[in-house]
Amino acid sequence: MAKESYDDLIFQLGDLARDRLPGKPNCPRSMDRVYKAEEAVVARRDELAAFEQEMNDEDAAYQAFLDEQEAEKVGLQATVRKWKKAVDAIDGKVKDLRKTLATKRAELRYAADGLIKLEAKIADMELTRQDVSRIDVARTNLKKNRLTQMRLGREVEDLDERLSTALTPEPGQPGSAGILAHKRLLEMEDEAEVRLAEHERRMAEVDQSIATLEEQVKAAEDYLDQALFLLGEDVYAQRIADAQLAAFYPRLDRAQ
Numbered sequence: 001m002a003k004e005s006y007d008d009l010i011f012q013l014g015d016l017a018r019d020r021l022p023g024k025p026n027c028p029r030s031m032d033r034v035y036k037a038e039e040a041v042v043a044r045r046d047e048l049a050a051f052e053q054e055m056n057d058e059d060a061a062y063q064a065f066l067d068e069q070e071a072e073k074v075g076l077q078a079t080v081r082k083w084k085k086a087v088d089a090i091d092g093k094v095k096d097l098r099k100t101l102a103t104k105r106a107e108l109r110y111a112a113d114g115l116i117k118l119e120a121k122i123a124d125m126e127l128t129r130q131d132v133s134r135i136d137v138a139r140t141n142l143k144k145n146r147l148t149q150m151r152l153g154r155e156v157e158d159l160d161e162r163l164s165t166a167l168t169p170e171p172g173q174p175g176s177a178g179i180l181a182h183k184r185l186l187e188m189e190d191e192a193e194v195r196l197a198e199h200e201r202r203m204a205e206v207d208q209s210i211a212t213l214e215e216q217v218k219a220a221e222d223y224l225d226q227a228l229f230l231l232g233e234d235v236y237a238q239r240i241a242d243a244q245l246a247a248f249y250p251r252l253d254r255a256q
Helices: 006-020 031-082 084-127 132-166 176-238 249-255
Strands: none
Touching: 006 031, 006 176, 006 249, 031 084, 031 176, 084 132, 084 176
């Protein structure tokens, strides 16, 4: 018969002692370490479950948004087809404007991302106490980038207003229902783009939080295992009187 592992037996003894000894006068003080370790495991698992639920909720909310858009599109697309000639005429007039607006929106997003990265870089430079002159240069660039972002923001607002005006038919204009339906479809495209970006950003954040918490859960579980092992060693060293625990003592004697 193969010799039993001392470490395995000690761990099993500690695990059994966790169930047998709480509240008893002969309970070792090392039991307190087990209680605290268990609380940490439960807390980390609860946090992990909350983030996993948040990810599920975000997925469900995004899918609901897509479903609502698809349902709304059905009627709008039918109206656009009905007034196709009027819609094609107005769409030809705003085609270049839409391209310019799309370009400026992309530039604005890029500028916003660059601003966030530069702010983080400056914070890191200040934290690591880098040369003051380098920090001043970075702050000057930050001010310039903020002004650029503000100008781009105003340009996008102006282009948005111009496009909205161009897609708003005059009272009594033939095909106005089709033009308004087309306008709404374009608005929905913009809404979908923004919502997708928000969804991807939030999912990435939650995914990173989950990855971090999974590591913390593993660390907490490892610490709990260590606490149970130490409890087992205390119980064995004291040979605490308990019929089920005592069955381990001769096995541990032989395993040493």
